[in-house]
Every structure is written in structure tokens, then in C-alpha cells.
Amino acid sequence: MTKWFSEKLYPSYAQSFGIKRVLFERNTGHQHLIIFENEDMGNVMALDGIIQTTERDEFMYHEMLAHVPLFAHHNPKKVLIIGGGDGGIAREVVRHKQIERIVQVEIDQAVIDMAREYFPRHSNGAFDDPRLEIVIEDGFRFVHETDEKFDVIISDSTDPVGPGEVLFTNDFYRGVRRCLNDKGIFAAQNGVAFMQPEEVTNTWRRFEGIFADRWFYVVPVPTYVGGFMTLAWGSLDTTARQLPIETIEQRFHDSGIETRYYTPEVHKAAFALPRYILDLLH
Ligand code: SAM
Numbered sequence: 001m002t003k004w005f006s007e008k009l010y011p012s013y014a015q016s017f018g019i020k021r022v023l024f025e026r027n028t029g030h031q032h033l034i035i036f037e038n039e040d041m042g043n044v045m046a047l048d049g050i051i052q053t054t055e056r057d058e059f060m061y062h063e064m065l066a067h068v069p070l071f072a073h074h075n076p077k078k079v080l081i082i083g084g085g086d087g088g089i090a091r092e093v094v095r096h097k098q099i100e101r102i103v104q105v106e107i108d109q110a111v112i113d114m115a116r117e118y119f120p121r122h123s124n125g126a127f128d129d130p131r132l133e134i135v136i137e138d139g140f141r142f143v144h145e146t147d148e149k150f151d152v153i154i155s156d157s158t159d160p161v162g163p164g165e166v167l168f169t170n171d172f173y174r175g176v177r178r179c180l181n182d183k184g185i186f187a188a189q190n191g192v193a194f195m196q197p198e199e200v201t202n203t204w205r206r207f208e209g210i211f212a213d214r215w216f217y218v219v220p221v222p223t224y225v226g227g228f229m230t231l232a233w234g235s236l237d238t239t240a241r242q243l244p245i246e247t248i249e250q251r252f253h254d255s256g257i258e259t260r261y262y263t264p265e266v267h268k269a270a271f272a273l274p275r276y277i278l279d280l281l282h
Pocket of ligand 1: 051052053061082083084085086105106107108111137138139140156157158159163164165166167189
């Protein structure tokens with residue numbers, strides 16, 4: 001008999017994964033962490049019962065959350081990653097050779113340790129990149145206390161419950177704004193719009209008056225069920241979202257980066273929002 005892991009994110013709708021083998025399970029002191037093997041999705045990580053990442057479909061999410069702001073920025077040198085303990089965002093960020101310094105602020109050392117062991121292809125060596133510094137701390141505190149400024153800030157957080165809740169507040173966004181350089185760009189995990197519409201409306205309202213340009217872009221990630229995941233976009237440069245495709249193509253070509261989901265055309269198209277998402281922007 002197959003054992004099942006059922007993600008109960010919603011009151012009356014769930015997704016289930018057959019568990020081939022539990023690889024790790026522990027309460028880390030911050031959250032409940034389970035890693036198991038699934039026949040179709042490879043290794044799967046859940047925190048507090050919510051799916052965080054799977055080996056099979058992680059590339060779509062990580063490439064879009066990292067490369068869209070990094071190719072939209074004219075010259076990113078310093079990058080801040082909030083959360084992202086599995087290392088997938090760090091892997092995509094270190095591929096940008098012109099970046100000189102990356103700070104990753106993750107609240108839970110256990111996620112990093114376990115991801116290194118059970119998801120080695122997520123970080124793919126990025127945690128050992130000399131440009132990357134890992135800080136074990138609450139991202140909310142960090143953005144209020146650091147003296148450093150960054151060109152791009154990426155929030156790869158859990159959902160707005162538990163330790164991730166603070167990363168969706170007005171105060172957090174003000175902190176992010178505080179440590180962005182001129183023309184800086186902020187991109188953040190912002191839920192699945194069809195299933196979590198209030199996350200889009202809340203962020204839309206909270207970004208007002210903080211970022212000169214606010215918007216969302218989309219990527220469908222099969223195991224974040226419910227259609228498009230929305231990634232929040234807050235920029236101090238009002239032109240970065242409207243770049244001509246030729247500029248993005250040139251930057252992508254010059255980088256030599258090879259991708260499995262991201263292309264300059266997908267980058268551009270991801271900002272075209274379907275009506276049901278546009279209707280949430282009020
Ligand atoms: N891609 C995933 C998703 O959309 O479900 C998110 C994955 S990532 C593993 C989320 C990370 O955010 C976790 O490693 C968690 O420990 C971290 N995190 C949660 N709250 C945090 C906080 N306040 N400061 C820094 N990191 C936090």
C-alpha cells in the first residue's frame with residue numbers, strides 16, 4: 001500500500017504525493033521539515049505541510065524568480081536573497097558572472113543542510129561560491145538592520161503563514177526599499193493567484209508608495225497547484241519592466257547562460273497578466 005503525503009493548503013482542495021521513501025523528517029525549531037522521494041517528482045520538500053520544492057519542476061520557478069530581475073537590471077553587482085534555503089535561487093544567481101557579491105539570509109540552517117544532502121542539484125555548488133555569504137537570520141530583521149545596499153533583492157519565501165508571514169508585510173517591503181540601490185529591483189514569491197487571490201491584492205496595495213513601479217509576472221509551476229504562480233515585481237526604475245526584447249536578448253546572449261524555462265520572449269510575455277489577475281489589482 002502506497003503511503004501518501006497530502007498537502008492541505010486549502011480548506012477543501014488538496015494534492016497528494018505517493019511517498020516512495022521518507023528521507024528526512026524533523027521539527028527544526030522553526031518549522032516542520034519533511035523530505036521524501038516520489039516516483040514522478042523526484043525528491044520533494046515540505047515545510048509545515050506545504051510543498052516547497054521538487055526536483056522535477058523546480059527549474060521553472062527558480063529560473064523565473066532569478067533571471068527576470070537580473071536581466072531586467074542594467075548592471076547587477078550586488079544581490080540579496082531572502083529565504084531560498086534549498087539553494088535553487090542561489091544556483092541561478094551565481095550563473096551571472098558580473099555579480100560581485102550575493103548575501104543570502106535564511107532563517108533556518110536545517111533547510112540549507114538538508115537541501116545540500118538531499119537536493120544537491122538545487123544549489124549545484126552555489127553555497128560554496130566565494131561571492132556568496134550565507135547569513136542565518138530572519139530576513140525581516142536583516143532588511144531593517146543592514147547597512148548594505150543591493151541592486152536586486154529576491155524573496156524566495158514560504159507562504160505568508162509561520163516564519164514567512166513577516167515577509168509579506170508593509171514593514172518588510174519598506175525594509176527592502178531601504179536596502180535597494182537606485183534603480184534597484186525586488187522580486188518575490190507571491191502565491192498562486194487563482195487559489196490565493198488575496199495575496200495579489202494585498203501585495204499590490206502594500207507596494208503602493210514604496211516602489212516606483214509595481215506589477216506581477218507569472219510562471220506555472222505544476223506542484224504549486226492552481227495555475228499561474230504570481231511573482232511580485234517592485235522596481236525603483238520605471239523602465240526596467242518595459243525593456244525592448246532586443247535589450248533582453250542581448251543581455252541573455254552575452255551572459256552565455258543556458259536555461260530550461262527562461263527565454264527573453266518568456267521574460268517579456270510573463271508580464272502580460274490574464275484578466276482574472278488584473279481584476280485583483282485594486
Ligand atoms: N519556492 C518555495 C515556495 O514558493 O513554496 C519556497 C521555498 S524556500 C525553501 C522558502 C524558505 O524561506 C525556507 O527555506 C524558509 O526557511 C525560509 N524562510 C521563511 N521565513 C523566513 C524569514 N522570515 N526569513 C528568512 N527566511 C525565511
